[in-house]
Amino acid sequence: xxxxxxxxxxxxxxxxxxxxxxxxxxxxxxxxxxxxxxxxxxxxxxxxxxxxxxxxxxxxxxxxxxxxxxxxxxxxxxxxxxxxxxxxxxxxxxxxxxxxxxxxxxxxxxxxxxxxxxxxxxxxxxxxxxxxxxxxxxxxxxxxxxxxxxxxxxxxxxxxxxxxxxxxxxxxxxxxxxxxxxxxxxxxxxxxxxxxxxxxxxxxxxxxxxxxxxxxxxxxxxxxxxxxxxxxxxxxxxxxxxxxxxxxxxxxxxxxxxxxxxxxxxxxxxxxxxxxxxxxxxxxxxxxxxxxxxxxxxxxxxxxxxxxxxxxxxxxxxxxxxxxxxxxxxxxxxxxxxxxxxxxxxxxxxxxxxxxxxxxxxxxxxxxxxxxxxxxxxxxxxxxxxxxxxxxxxxxxxxxxxxxxxxxxxxxxxxxxxxxxxxxxxxxxxxxxxxxxxxxxxxxxxxxxxxxxxxxxxxxxxxxxxxxxxxxxxxxxxxxxxxxxxxxxxxxxxxxxxxxxxxxxxxxxxxxxxxxxxxxxxxxxxxxxxxxxxxxxxxxxxxxxxxxxxxxxxxxxxxxxxxxxxxxxxxxxxxxxxxxxxxxxxxxxxxxxxxxxxxxxxxxxxxxxxxxxxxxxxxxxxxxxxxxxxxxxxxxxxxxxxxxxxxxxxxxxxxxxxxxxxxxxxxxxxxxxxxxxxxxxxxxxxxxxxxxxxxxxxxxxxxxxxxxxxxxxxxxxxxxxxxxxxxxxxxxxxxxxxxxxxxxxxxxxxxxxxxxxxx
Numbered sequence: 001x002x003x004x005x006x007x008x009x010x011x012x013x014x015x016x017x018x019x020x021x022x023x024x025x026x027x028x029x030x031x032x033x034x035x036x037x038x039x040x041x042x043x044x045x046x047x048x049x050x051x052x053x054x055x056x057x058x059x060x061x062x063x064x065x066x067x068x069x070x071x072x073x074x075x076x077x078x079x080x081x082x083x084x085x086x087x088x089x090x091x092x093x094x095x096x097x098x099x100x101x102x103x104x105x106x107x108x109x110x111x112x113x114x115x116x117x118x119x120x121x122x123x124x125x126x127x128x129x130x131x132x133x134x135x136x137x138x139x140x141x142x143x144x145x146x147x148x149x150x151x152x153x154x155x156x157x158x159x160x161x162x163x164x165x166x167x168x169x170x171x172x173x174x175x176x177x178x179x180x181x182x183x184x185x186x187x188x189x190x191x192x193x194x195x196x197x198x199x200x201x202x203x204x205x206x207x208x209x210x211x212x213x214x215x216x217x218x219x220x221x222x223x224x225x226x227x228x229x230x231x232x233x234x235x236x237x238x239x240x241x242x243x244x245x246x247x248x249x250x251x252x253x254x255x256x257x258x259x260x261x262x263x264x265x266x267x268x269x270x271x272x273x274x275x276x277x278x279x280x281x282x283x284x285x286x287x288x289x290x291x292x293x294x295x296x297x298x299x300x301x302x303x304x305x306x307x308x309x310x311x312x313x314x315x316x317x318x319x320x321x322x323x324x325x326x327x328x329x330x331x332x333x334x335x336x337x338x339x340x341x342x343x344x345x346x347x348x349x350x351x352x353x354x355x356x357x358x359x360x361x362x363x364x365x366x367x368x369x370x371x372x373x374x375x376x377x378x379x380x381x382x383x384x385x386x387x388x389x390x391x392x393x394x395x396x397x398x399x400x401x402x403x404x405x406x407x408x409x410x411x412x413x414x415x416x417x418x419x420x421x422x423x424x425x426x427x428x429x430x431x432x433x434x435x436x437x438x439x440x441x442x443x444x445x446x447x448x449x450x451x452x453x454x455x456x457x458x459x460x461x462x463x464x465x466x467x468x469x470x471x472x473x474x475x476x477x478x479x480x481x482x483x484x485x486x487x488x489x490x491x492x493x494x495x496x497x498x499x500x501x502x503x504x505x506x507x508x509x510x511x512x513x514x515x516x517x518x519x520x521x522x523x524x525x526x527x528x529x530x531x532x533x534x535x536x537x538x539x540x541x542x543x544x545x546x547x548x549x550x551x552x553x554x555x556x557x558x559x560x561x562x563x564x565x566x567x568x569x570x571x572x573x574x575x576x577x578x579x580x581x582x583x584x585x586x587x588x589x590x591x592x593x594x595x596x597x598x599x600x601x602x603x604x605x606x607x608x609x610x611x612x613x614x615x616x617x618x619x620x621x622x623x624x625x626x627x628x629x630x631x632x633x634x635x636x637x638x639x640x641x642x643x644x645x646x647x648x649x650x651x652x653x654x655x656x657x658x659x660x661x662x663x664x665x666x667x668x669x670x671x672x673x674x675x676x677x678x679x680x681x682x683x684x685x686x687x688x689x690x691x692x693x694x695x696x697x698x699x700x701x702x703x704x705x706x707x708x709x710x711x712x713x714x715x716x717x718x719x720x721x722x723x724x725x726x727x728x729x730x731x732x733x734x735x736x737x738x739x740x741x742x743x744x745x746x747x748x749x750x751x752x753x754x755x756x757x758x759x
Contacts, residue, residue: 001016001020001021001022001023001071001072001073001074002022002023002024002025002061002071002072002073002074002075002088003022003023003024003025003074003075004024004025004026004027004075004076004081004084005024005026005027005267005271006024006026007268007271007272008024008107008270008271009022009023009024010022011107011271011272011273012074012107012112015108015109015112015113016112021064021068023060023061023064025057025061025075025084025088026054026057027084028083028084028087029050029054029057029058029061029084029087029088029091030048030049030050030051030054030087030090030091031048031049031051032046032047032048032049032134032138033047033049034051037138037139037142037143038138039135039138039139039142043558044135044139044558044561044562044565045558046131046134046135046138048087050091058091058092061088061092062092062093065092065094070098070100071094071098071099071100072099072100072101072102072116072119073085073088073089073099073100073101073102073122074102074103074104074115075088076103076277076279077103077104077105077277077322078126078277078279078461079126079127079129079130079133079551080130080461081103082101082122082123082126082127082130083126083127083130083131083134085101085122086122086124086127089122096121096122099121099122100116100119100120101119101120101121101122101123102115102116102118102119102120103115105276105277105280105322105323106270106273106275106276106277106328107270107271107272107273107328108273108328108329111328125550125551125552125553126551128550128551128557129547129548129550129551129557131557132546132547132550132557132560132561133547135561136160136543136560136561136564137159137160137161139561139564139565139568140158140159140160140534140568141157141158141159141160143568143569143572144158144163144527144531144534144572145157145158146576147530147572147575147576148523148526150576151526151575151576151580151583151584152519152522152523152526152583152584152585152603153519153603153604153605154605156473156519156523157473158523158527159469160534160540160543161452161457161458161462161466161540162466162469162470162473162475163523163524163527163534163535164457164535164537164540165448165452165457165466165467165470165476166470166475166476166516166520166523166524167524167527167528167535168443168448168451168452169442169443169448169470169476169514169515169516169520170516170520170521170524170525172440172442172443173442173515173516173521175439175440176439176440176442177633177634179439179440181436181437181438181439181507182207182436182437183207183434183435183436183437183488184205184206184207184434184435184436184437185205185206185207185208185209185211185212185432185433185434185435186201186202186205186432186433186435187201187202187204187205187206187212187215187430187431187432187433188200188201188202188430188431188433189201189202189383189427189428189429189430189431190427190428190429190430191224191369191383191385191425191426191427191428192425192426192427192428193417193419193423193425193426194417196417197417197428198367198385198416198417198419198425199385200367200369200383200384200385201383201384201385202215202381202382202383202384203381203382203383203384204380204381206432209434209489209491212432212491213432213491213498215381215432216430216432216491216493216498217498218371218373218379219371219427219430219493220493220496220498221373221374222371222372222373222374222379223372223374223424224369224370224371224372224383224424224425224426224427225369225370225372225422225423225424225425226367226368226369226370226419226420226421226422226423226425227368227369227370227382227421228366228367228368228421229365229366229367229368229419229420229421230365230366231363231364231365232363232364232365232366233361233362233363233391234361234362234363234364234388235359235360235361235362236359236360236362236394236396237359238354238355238357238359238394238395238399239351239354239355239401240283240311240324240355241283241285241311241324241325241326241351241352241355242324242325242326242348242351242352243280243281243282243283243313243324243325243460244263244278244279244280244281244325244460244461244463245281245449245450245453245460245463247262247266247278247325247347247348248262248263248445248446248449248463248464249446249447249449249450250347250351250401250402250446251344251347252444252445252446253402253403253446254347254402255340255343255344255347257340257344258445258467259445259446259449259463259464259467259468260464260465260467260468261340262344262464263278263464265338265340265341265344266278266325266344268337268341269335269337269341269344269345269348272337273328274327274328274332274335274337274341274345275325275326275327275328275345275348276322276323276324276325276326276328277322277323277325278325279460279461280322280323280324280325280460281313281453281459281460282313282322282323282324283311283312283313283324284310284311284313284322284323284324285310285311285323285324285326285352285355285356286323289323289326289330289352290308290310290356291308292329292330292331293306293308293330293352293353293356294306294308294356295330295331296330296331296353297353297356297357301357301397301398304358304392305357305358305394305395305397306356306357306358307356307357307358307359307394308356309355309356311324311355324352325348326348326352327345327348327349327352330349330352330353332349333346333349334346350398350399351399353398353399354395354398354399355395357394357395357397357398358392358394358395359394359395360390360392360393360394360395360396361390361391361392361394362388362389362390362391363388363389363391364386364387364388365386365387365388365389365416366384366385366386367384367385367386367416367419368382368383368384369382369383369384369385369425370382371383385416386416387415387416427493428494429492429493429494430492430493431490431491431492431493432490432491432492433488433489433490434488434489434490435488436486436488436507441510441513442481442510442513442514442515443513443514444512444513444514445467445478445514448467448514449463449467452466455537455540455541456541456544456545457537457540457541457544458544459544470520474517474519474520475516475517475519475520475523475524476514476515476516476517476520477514477515477517478512478513478514478515479512479513479515480509480510480511480512480513481508481509481510481513481515482509483506483507483508483509483510484506484507484508485504485505485506485507486504486505486507487502487503487504488502488503488504488505489501489502490502490503518585518603518607518608518626518631518632518633519603519607519608521585521632521633522584522585522603522632523584525584525585526584526585530571530575531571531575533567533568533571534568543564546560582602583602583603584603585602585603585632586600586601586602586603587600587601587602588600589601589635589636589637589640590637590640592612592641595612595613597612597613597614597617598612598613598614599611599612599637599640599641600614601626601632601635601640603632604623604625606625607625607626608625608626608632609623609624609625609626610623610624610626610635610640610643610644611623612644622644624640624643624644624646624662625643625662625663626643627643627662627666628666642685643662645685646660646661646662646667646684646685647659647660647661647662647670648660648684648685650687650688650689650692651689653671653689653692653693653696654672656671656672657671658670658671658689658692658693658696659671660678660684660687660692661684662684665677666678667682667684669687669692669695669696671692671696674696674699676695676696676699678695679695705721706720706721706722707720707721708720708721708726708745708746709745709746709747709748711750711753713750714750714754716730716731717729717730717750717753717754717757718730719737719745719746719748719753721745722734725737725742726741726742726745726746728748728753728756728757730753730757735756735757737756738756
């Protein structure tokens, strides 16, 4: 039996006994060539090769399959898995009649034995859907990337799904930049009835400070009476079991996992037989799981908590009508494993159990309070107090779903005293607090996955790689946005007096959000202008639907390729041969008052730069690298010119100049061809010679402590002290020292050191 991963092979071998040998193909054994496009220009058929590192494995698989009486191909149960089985058939020359294709979406003894009872042949529709995705993505990547090298900057790359993901992030950033925050005043009150306190909110906001103060003045001599009390029974249903995308979102919100971390941990859980297959967009559960969940919930919490139900899958173009992600054995609440595996498993168990539990029954109470001005006059605005009482916790006993909504104010549940219509309340205090309207929020990895799924872009297997790729390519960084300090006003009415105070807060700081880089923005704008079809959300979603049609056998995959390429190839030709005045992303931001030369901001070989002077000048243009915290979009002429104040010479030390400069990795000191980084937060424009010398000497001390021994026999050999203790450096490579030698690392002989290097 051939499976994809060695971990899976181990687990399955335990179930099957001595008649079976289970081997792993370690993923794909054949793929498109790395360096070439590997697709025929006329037929658009792929040209596969066995990569060098897989040749030994392939010959072992060939030998074993010749000896075997029967061969079972048991790669994963999705299109990628089907394609792996097909490549195995082709490469190993397997006889269709003797070869069984089996699939299972959990690694349990019963599931494996069941699959062996019901083998099938290869499904070429699924294989072709995978080939179509691979070929189309290769065409887009290999044809678009050279356009970017020529028009934007070398070594860039484009991809069908990744470019659209970057577009989402760039557009969100522009919405945020364009958003103007408006102040408003939110009014809350503390009222007293008997010995109880009632927190309530006014149902209107005020636009100006004057309006808020005028309202507080009206409340000075007003009477507050209960207008109505309404109690409403409410039911809350549990969320469906996990799909790939909902698991990625919840693990990010509840456990702080990145999307790729979630997939890695889930893969290990699946291969050890703890959960079902982790790539799925189905919320369906097997009748076996529904049955065992019922038993387990009844045993743990009682019969009234059990409510078996099946959910319907509604996601766009849902494929692989399998099962949701669930534990293989519901009677196992905990597993052995790493801390991450245990936490993710617990999350999956709770979500699955909750989906099979009774609705939570709540009672929502709303109290409306009139503001009476005397002479029968009542203000239009009313105060509202609301609270929920849980009558029966149901699934909430086990699990509560998180949300991405960080804008919810006043989330605390308010426990309400018992009041009736007409009751008079005493005001303790009324507060008007200045708030600011909130703009759009930047994407997190989890909310980006949610958006991609909503638009029908990508599939369960593509979310994690897409999000990793756009960060590796440095089109997007995951970072924290520093907030800005702002003041806000609080007015409080207590007794008959209104007091006003001003407070400070940090606004707009965000953690772990996806931010577009300058290169990401320039590449996105260039592709939007020149390849609007590729960047179109509907086009990307439609392509996914076409792949689904191929998988269902409703479309010829070659036809789809030719239809796409007919339009795409001429566009590439047109864009690459178009002459343009400027490189993409280049813009003039003003004139340098000293030299009267134009000042540009553009993408250079190593990222964004400012350039003074143009290429056709007799004098060579001058360049300065843009620091990481500055953005090309918003750079001013003044900020650009300040970058040319460096390098500056601050004086001499030991007969050589000491120069302060700024590079890609921040400001530095240069002395006798040696660099010393300036500490974080120090201003390169104000560093004195004395400070620079102190830093140079500190660095020398540090280097001396690092340097344990050098050898006259060969200057390339050194013994150094590192983070993890002493080690040997030789000719640009590092070699670990055995623990026993650590104590006498500084006394090592040349022969001893070279012996370690050679060994």
